[in-house]
Amino acid sequence: MKEYKLALSDEILMQVEKPARYIGNEVNSIVKTGDEKVKIRYAMCFPDVYEIGMSHLGMKILYDMLNRWEDVWCERVFSPWVDLDKIMREKNIPLFGLESQDPIKNFDFLGITIQYEMCYTNILQVLDLAGIPLRAKNRTWDDPIVMGGGPCTYNPEPIADFFDIFYIGEGETRHREILDLYLECKEQGLSREEFLRKAACIPGMYVPMFYQVEYHEDGTIKEFGPIYEELPKKIKKEMVLDVSNTYYPLKPVVPFIKVTQDRVVLEIQRGCIRGCRFCQAGQLYRPVREREVDVLKKYALEMLKNTGYEEISLSSLSSSDYSQLEELINFLIEEGKEKHTNISLPSLRIDAFSLDVMSKVQDVRKSSLTFAPEAGSQRLRNVINKGISEEQIIQGSSLAFQGGWSRVKLYFMLGLPTETEEDIRGIAQLCNKVAATFFDVVPKEERKNGPVQIVASTSFFIPKPFTPFQWAPMNTKEEFIEKAYLTRSAVMEQINQKRIKYNWHEADTSVIEGVLARGDRKLNNVIESLYQKGCIYDSWSEYFKNDLWLETLAEHGLTTEFYNTRQRSFEEILPWDFLDCGVTKEFLMREWKQAVGEVESPNCRQKCLGCGAARYGVGVCKEPKTGGQS
Amino acid sequence: MRIRIKFSKHGAVKFIGHLDIMRFFQKAIRRAQIDVAYSGGFSPHQIMSFAAPLGVGLCSNGEYLDIEVNSHQGREDMMSRLNEAMVEGIKIENIVALSDNAGNAMASVAAASYLVEWKLKAEKPQGLKESCHSFFAQKEIFVTKETKKSTMSVDLKPGIYAFEEKEEGIYLLVDASSSGNIKPALLLEAFFAYLNLPFNPNSIQITREDTFTRDKKGSLIPLDQAGENF
Ligand code: SF4
Numbered sequence: 001m002k003e004y005k006l007a008l009s010d011e012i013l014m015q016v017e018k019p020a021r022y023i024g025n026e027v028n029s030i031v032k033t034g035d036e037k038v039k040i041r042y043a044m045c046f047p048d049v050y051e052i053g054m055s056h057l058g059m060k061i062l063y064d065m066l067n068r069w070e071d072v073w074c075e076r077v078f079s080p081w082v083d084l085d086k087i088m089r090e091k092n093i094p095l096f097g098l099e100s101q102d103p104i105k106n107f108d109f110l111g112i113t114i115q116y117e118m119c120y121t122n123i124l125q126v127l128d129l130a131g132i133p134l135r136a137k138n139r140t141w142d143d144p145i146v147m148g149g150g151p152c153t154y155n156p157e158p159i160a161d162f163f164d165i166f167y168i169g170e171g172e173t174r175h176r177e178i179l180d181l182y183l184e185c186k187e188q189g190l191s192r193e194e195f196l197r198k199a200a201c202i203p204g205m206y207v208p209m210f211y212q213v214e215y216h217e218d219g220t221i222k223e224f225g226p227i228y229e230e231l232p233k234k235i236k237k238e239m240v241l242d243v244s245n246t247y248y249p250l251k252p253v254v255p256f257i258k259v260t261q262d263r264v265v266l267e268i269q270r271g272c273i274r275g276c277r278f279c280q281a282g283q284l285y286r287p288v289r290e291r292e293v294d295v296l297k298k299y300a301l302e303m304l305k306n307t308g309y310e311e312i313s314l315s316s317l318s319s320s321d322y323s324q325l326e327e328l329i330n331f332l333i334e335e336g337k338e339k340h341t342n343i344s345l346p347s348l349r350i351d352a353f354s355l356d357v358m359s360k361v362q363d364v365r366k367s368s369l370t371f372a373p374e375a376g377s378q379r380l381r382n383v384i385n386k387g388i389s390e391e392q393i394i395q396g397s398s399l400a401f402q403g404g405w406s407r408v409k410l411y412f413m414l415g416l417p418t419e420t421e422e423d424i425r426g427i428a429q430l431c432n433k434v435a436a437t438f439f440d441v442v443p444k445e446e447r448k449n450g451p452v453q454i455v456a457s458t459s460f461f462i463p464k465p466f467t468p469f470q471w472a473p474m475n476t477k478e479e480f481i482e483k484a485y486l487t488r489s490a491v492m493e494q495i496n497q498k499r500i501k502y503n504w505h506e507a508d509t510s511v512i513e514g515v516l517a518r519g520d521r522k523l524n525n526v527i528e529s530l531y532q533k534g535c536i537y538d539s540w541s542e543y544f545k546n547d548l549w550l551e552t553l554a555e556h557g558l559t560t561e562f563y564n565t566r567q568r569s570f571e572e573i574l575p576w577d578f579l580d581c582g583v584t585k586e587f588l589m590r591e592w593k594q595a596v597g598e599v600e601s602p603n604c605r606q607k608c609l610g611c612g613a614a615r616y617g618v619g620v621c622k623e624p625k626t627g628g629q630s
Numbered sequence: 631m632r633i634r635i636k637f638s639k640h641g642a643v644k645f646i647g648h649l650d651i652m653r654f655f656q657k658a659i660r661r662a663q664i665d666v667a668y669s670g671g672f673s674p675h676q677i678m679s680f681a682a683p684l685g686v687g688l689c690s691n692g693e694y695l696d697i698e699v700n701s702h703q704g705r706e707d708m709m710s711r712l713n714e715a716m717v718e719g720i721k722i723e724n725i726v727a728l729s730d731n732a733g734n735a736m737a738s739v740a741a742a743s744y745l746v747e748w749k750l751k752a753e754k755p756q757g758l759k760e761s762c763h764s765f766f767a768q769k770e771i772f773v774t775k776e777t778k779k780s781t782m783s784v785d786l787k788p789g790i791y792a793f794e795e796k797e798e799g800i801y802l803l804v805d806a807s808s809s810g811n812i813k814p815a816l817l818l819e820a821f822f823a824y825l826n827l828p829f830n831p832n833s834i835q836i837t838r839e840d841t842f843t844r845d846k847k848g849s850l851i852p853l854d855q856a857g858e859n860f
Contacts, residue, residue, distance in 0.1 A: 003641075023645050
């Protein structure tokens with residue numbers, strides 16, 4: 001029998017679902033056992049199940065970067081699934097890194113990427129299973145430095161007590177500095193607190209324990225600021241200036257089991273020129289920075305070779321806006337023919353070019369078209385600045401129907417600011433028009449794949465920090481459900497209603513997500529208490545315990561009304577105001593006023609709106625503008 | 631040209647299931663830049679056939695798969711490229727060329743041999759030699775097989791070709807064809823019941839030693855002996 005080292009016994013691994021989640025050993029995973037150059041052990045965590053975490057690009061980028069450094073060994077760690085979670089608690093098995101299978105507790109750093117609010121209890125699960133005190137203030141040098149990163153750190157306050165450092169912005173820029181500082185402080189025998197105090201002076205680093213908040217009687221913030229003079233009052237996001245010359249994981253880990261994103265992922269650009277007013281990512285990652293197409297071609301070939309994947313997908317917020325898209329896609333199609341690689345296309349704007357590409361890379365009969373108008377009426381689309389018109393949708397689907405497609409997916413949001421019943425009815429009417437278009441342009445004898453099938457989905461709008469809607473009230477659960485019913489009955493009234501299927505997203509999670517998204521420090525106690533009551537995997541509807549969330553909020557004297565449904569004033573100090581994500585508050589206010597005035601704003605290629613991101617001096621801000629509206 | 635690959639599987643990778651091993655090899659063959667043949671159609675796939683699936687938790691010294699290649703640079707080259715593309719615990723043991731009329735790996739499987747070892751040597755029961763002998767000497771060995779719909783009683787005896795003590799543990803050679811496959815754990819359960827001993831599957835490690843097909847004369851030969859060196 002061959003010896004091997006695993007943190008879990010055979011008995012446990014035979015008992016749990018998908019043991020491959022816990023054994024590491026995948027192709028391209030990095031093992032530095034016995035390497036004397038390694039001075040820092042870094043655990044990179046995605047607080048959800050393996051298959052989700054392994055699909056995340058940001059984590060792969062940082063894993064690759066950290067492991068390129070000789071003195072660092074970065075490993076991966078994910079949330080154990082509920083079956084193993086239970087066993088680990090019963091048997092007191094500490095959480096371990098996949099590569100070495102060593103306990104996380106003995107690592108120097110635990111970096112947690114925080115991609116969605118509903119994973120907050122899983123963060124506590126990871127800390128707890130690792131044996132790390134949940135609260136930063138209770139930790140010693142025996143515990144790893146717990147760092148948070150990712151989109152949720154643009155309002156880190158609801159989880160501020162659980163982190164030593166939040167890294168605000170793109171992870172490539174300051175990690176080396178932090179690690180060097182750490183080594184230096186350890187060598188000099190400084191205290192953990194002294195290290196953190198120095199770390200808090202590195203740009204982009206937010207050390208919550210050194211910041212204090214005071215509240216007004218009504219629960220809003222009275223004052224917020226650092227407790228030491230040398231610390232910045234405002235923390236500016238970190239950003240990669242040259243995205244073509246930076247780290248990229250050309251040898252990503254290839255999981256044994258099927259994961260959500262089971263293919264090579266090529267990030268073609270960062271940021272988005274569009275400025276949809278509901279979209280947080282569109283603001284956070286400004287300005288748009290494109291990768292050079294030659295660099296991307298090289299990356300694509302190399303990654304396909306190093307992983308053996310048969311599929312590659314392009315990643316960005318809006319791939320249609322990538323200026324070299326045609327060249328890149330044609331290259332990949334040509335390569336793919338020779339080497340049997342498929343391209344999975346991100347949702348492109350539907351036009352002649354994208355339809356042509358789609359017909360080359362997928363089976364038209366089986367694939368569907370996707371439109372994301374987000375709102376049912378032109379009026380409301382102007383409010384949210386979603387630059388897509390009914391005409392474009394009808395024209396796009398007409399072209400597509402003629403090309404043989406017959407399935408269409410349409411995505412909308414309910415509960416957008418200023419929404420009326422008319423706007424909601426517009427959703428059903430738009431779906432009906434798309435269906436009618438099919439019958440208009442496809443003669444009976446050519447309807448080989450059966451008649452048109454339309455799937456309309458609505459999600460509930462959740463206002464997010466650093467968007468023009470950050471001050472806006474969110475709907476209540478009751479309003480949401482009423483709106484979903486209205487949408488459904490409006491769909492039923494359409495002539496083509498039999499061709500339209502309507503789905504809506506659950507309202508309960510949206511309410512809690514809303515609370516967490518714009519929450520403040522008071523929520524730390526709530527989250528910890530929920531975790532102690534057994535909540536984990538809240539992002540999985542089968543484990544989300546809505547009643548418990550509401551009950552626990554109430555126990556702490558907090559309400560969903562305070563966080564969600566009240567209108568915030570421009571004067572209010574928002575919990576995330578101490579962060580500078582690149583765009584200014586003045587810009588967001590301007591955009592809010594434009595929204596209420598139902599006025600669209602041009603995109604970054606047409607005209608600069610002076611959002612504030614130009615001070616980074618890169619990307620689209622430096623391009624000449626074309627003028628005009630979108 | 632048709633190629634048969636023999637590989638072994640040990641250590642942590644024993645927890646990777648059969649379907650995932652298939653996916654692993656599809657990618658490994660691409661990483662190794664083997665000029666593998668694809669099927670036609672809208673979504674072409676590598677022409678690939680695996681011999682008997684191996685249960686999760688079992689190790690193996692004799693797993694097989696067949697592929698088809700359009701071109702190659704010799705056996706040595708292919709072995710080393712493939713081994714480069716493996717992970718810790720999976721190793722290419724042999725590669726042979728198959729003649730056109732040789733059956734594919736999946737269809738050819740007739741039997742498999744297994745070695746059963748005790749993880750803690752001290753737990754190996756006393757007097758195994760005799761008990762194996764008398765167990766195997768029975769005329770019939772009935773076990774209850776549970777399927778989704780029903781439980782039925784089947785006689786395993788006709789499919790057991792060897793059941794004997796070895797220094798490391800128990801060696802067994804059993805039917806592994808698609809119609810009569812005997813799972814070693816099921817047989818061991820029957821053996822322990824026969825001995826009136828409790829059966830703890832976690833105290834033993836089962837390793838598939840090899841997978842066999844029948845030659846023209848009907849004798850069992852390892853699957854790679856159905857092919858030739860190239
Ligand atoms: S500064 Fe102007 S061009 Fe640059 S991201 Fe902002 S709006 Fe776009």
